[in-house]
Amino acid sequence: MAFDPGLAQRIRETLAERPGVTEKRMFGGIAFLLHGHMFVGVSGSTLMARVGPARYADALAAPHAREMDFTGRPMKGYVFVDPPGLASDADLARWIGVSIGFVESLPAKAASR
Numbered sequence: 001m002a003f004d005p006g007l008a009q010r011i012r013e014t015l016a017e018r019p020g021v022t023e024k025r026m027f028g029g030i031a032f033l034l035h036g037h038m039f040v041g042v043s044g045s046t047l048m049a050r051v052g053p054a055r056y057a058d059a060l061a062a063p064h065a066r067e068m069d070f071t072g073r074p075m076k077g078y079v080f081v082d083p084p085g086l087a088s089d090a091d092l093a094r095w096i097g098v099s100i101g102f103v104e105s106l107p108a109k110a111a112s113r
Helices: 005-014 056-061 089-104
Strands: 021-026 029-034 035-043 046-050 066-071 073-081
Touching: 005 035, 005 089, 021 035, 029 089, 035 089, 046 089, 056 066, 056 073
Parallel strands: none
Antiparallel strands: 021 029, 029 035, 035 046, 046 073, 066 073
């Protein structure tokens, strides 16, 4: 599946000053990682946001958010946000902020060889 390059660019612009961010092709789209932890991505025209277990129910209650489901089973702690929920740069920045907040709470990834 192709991904929306415009949404990917908006994410890049939002993260322009953020050190430690990398991009990787995955899930048939593109993912953004912070120090090796995936936190947001783009699949089609939809944002994938890693919100973590503590914020999962609140994230699902947000307008235009839904369970992230690739395999027939929802991925707990991750949501899809459809385009209307990303209409403004502030909407997108809020989802990115929640996702960064979660991955910053995770232990550091082991260095790869």
